[in-house]
Amino acid sequence: MNFKEIEKKWQKRWEEEERYKAIDFSNKPKYYILVEFPYPSGVGLHVGHTPNQIAMDIIARKRRAEGYNVLYPIGWDAFGLPTENFAIKNGVSPIKATADNIANFKKQIKSLGISFDWSREINTTDESYYKWTQWIFLQFFKKGLAYKATANINWCPNCKIGLSNEESEGGVCERCGTPTIQKPKTQWMLKMSDYAEKLLNGLDDTHYWESIKTMQRNWIGKSEGTLLHCSLVSGEKFDIFTTCIETVFGITYFVLAPEHELVDKIKDKIKNFDEVMAYRQASAKKSEFERREMLKEKTGCRLDGIYAINPLTGEKVPVYIGDYVLAGYGTGAVMAVPSHDQRDFEFAQKFNLPFVEVISGGNTTHKAFEKEDYLGKGCRLVNSGEYSGSTVEEAKKAINDYLEKSGKGKRITTYKMRDWVFSRQRYWGEPVPLVYCEKCGWVPVPDDQLPVTLPKVERYQPTDDGESPLSRIDEWVNTTCPHCGGKAKRETDVMPNWAGSSWYWLRYMDPHNDKEFASLDKIKYWNTVDIYNGGGEHVTRHLLYARFWHKFLYDNGLVSNPEPFDRRVQQGIILASDGSKMSKSRGNVVDPLKYVNEYGADITRLSHMFMGDYVESKPWREDTLKPCERLLNRIVQLADKVDKNAKTQNKLILAQSIKKISEDIEDLKFNTAISQIMVLTSSLEKNEQISEEDYKTLLSLLCPFAPHISEEMWERLHFEGRVDDKWPTYKEEDLLENVVEIAVQVNSKIVARLDINPNLTDAEILEFVKNSSEVKDIIAGKEVVKEIYVKNRLVNLIVK
């Protein structure tokens, strides 16, 4: 059988008849399947990308056969660094590089016979697309959710360029190896923190995997605690945040983040200010990466001559700065209770600071007795003044009440999730559609002037002072203020790669609309994405950004549903054969086209899905190709046995297969679904003749996995209609068996396997088992104290 020729024929036919086009407002029930749209890199589509498209294609094809109006679209997430760097290196324009890469990807995807609705293809770098990315950004701006703030960027002092985290991995510049430093830069921010609570609560309305919900919850990081107003002996005030106010009597020092503003305020009073500044500078040089990696060894610096007062005890304690305290979380300052916080414990040991145990019941000689250890265990306070003797829970409440009454502090909720740094000083992104006017400040570009198109530049590199290359084009930068008509300058930063992917599923619903990003009618019809498949690496950031944008649009009446995705599932990463990550630099990228050319699309698809559990990451392997090829050849040969006059002899195995394959597809267990197709095929092969109905069922079950050959065999045998016109169903009664083998245990040990009639009552079966020759002798003369019968599975007799 020449699979490749058949596949070309069917792919052409599907395209001509627009077979997989999703119909707006169809009367059929809708089903929206989304795969993360790929980044069209120069490496080409590789087998790391393809499983998700194949897997969702299987679901899409099954759903269509079941009578759904399926939306299964595809597009390109094409802005961003890889293409920009490729452009710089090779001296081609990113526009051309993107177009070339997309053409390549498209060819590869089409060769696999994925049933995308190509009429809805989108590309984040098209002006007609990013016009709306800019427009949505302006809605954030108009609602006060886009603001300017100073944030650190990774800066290479040698290349004089801002680097992404990826480009400065390990704290060194990827290009020249120079250690990077943290450089403050004014940036656009999106106020995601305003949506923390909504993003948290909204998870309850979704059907994401529980592990994904947990990761999002942890990322949002809601934490309820106490804001405690503290002051230095010299009078200056500062706040700290703690979740463990019950340990307040155990404070033996305070620690501020190195960048904390209080340090500047009191610099005249710090005796060792030079030393403090040196520490601060050393910390600033550390990347996030280093701060994380170096925490085995706590570092810090005492503020000599500075003491703070414990607001509850009035006690005088020293103050330190230390970079284990982060400026961006809480208040950038902590109360240190070394007996009950492990980080404080380590810091105190290093700097020889005192320990005061205030929660009894633990041992604090070698490590801290932390809240995880004492909460909910009825532990009581000690060394805590009037609170000594109270339980932790009582004390927490009483101390908080006292603080609120006395004005020394209050209960607050904080979130770990930070606002989103939304500027990049780069070229290949959506220009931020704002202009700055001396008189009017930041003014949005009016809707009728959108999009602000990305101008052509000669050099794609940022400037030496770290500004976007757009800042070099004076005639572009200089413009007039849309508000007052005076002189103004355009913002030269562009948006991050994440922007275009934060609303793309909405554009698929109405991809050619030039009046709105998508019409509300169509949004109402397609509504929530029913299943969204992507990589585990996007579970926190992309998924939160996307939900954030969607919720913002919902709050402004622009979409009809509060959550964008109902189900979120993820595929395992396909690694190279040796278990390492696939990447161009390693030269271990596997091109699916290679297998399509050699074996054809159907076998390539089957072999991808047969490789193992879809959800687990695994190395690429080729040894699943052969068995899948064998399977298809066997199914083709089986056609010779099809006989118009034959009657079905396979009710049971067919019913079992329909049930198992249907359920397995829903559960993303494609590997076991294929196993069942193999089992069914083997079973049918035992027949001399096969009825048309039986063979049709086999082809329909195979179709989502291997659509080309299924269509072809259906046509060759002149069956009516098409193979995917309807999904096979079965009758419950066909699943009933006449004889079932059960295991028989005595004292939980298997002693026999017996065939039983499952229609007998439980009592009859137990009687039958006890009287069987295999069991009779073993239990003779003993007392049966317990009898367990698990239907159609086993009998366990407990005897004494």
Next chain:
RNA sequence: GCGGAUAUGGCGGAAUGGCAGACGCGCUGGAUUUAGGUUCCAGUCCGAAAGGGUGCAGGUUCAACUCCUGUUAUCCGCACCA
């Protein structure tokens, strides 16, 4: 350090708390073939057997790959969650 996951034959992997190893790969033997390949048939967790066996140590249960506690290793993500 934190968060999420994973651990089963020579290999990939199956198993609503109920017969561990489905389905494959590989391997062994046989048939077909001038030969190789293809295809087909049989066997294949370990052990001679009694038995043993799902990373390791405990626990719950008539019964544990599955649930609980602890522990180790590996993978992914990360922004030291006070």
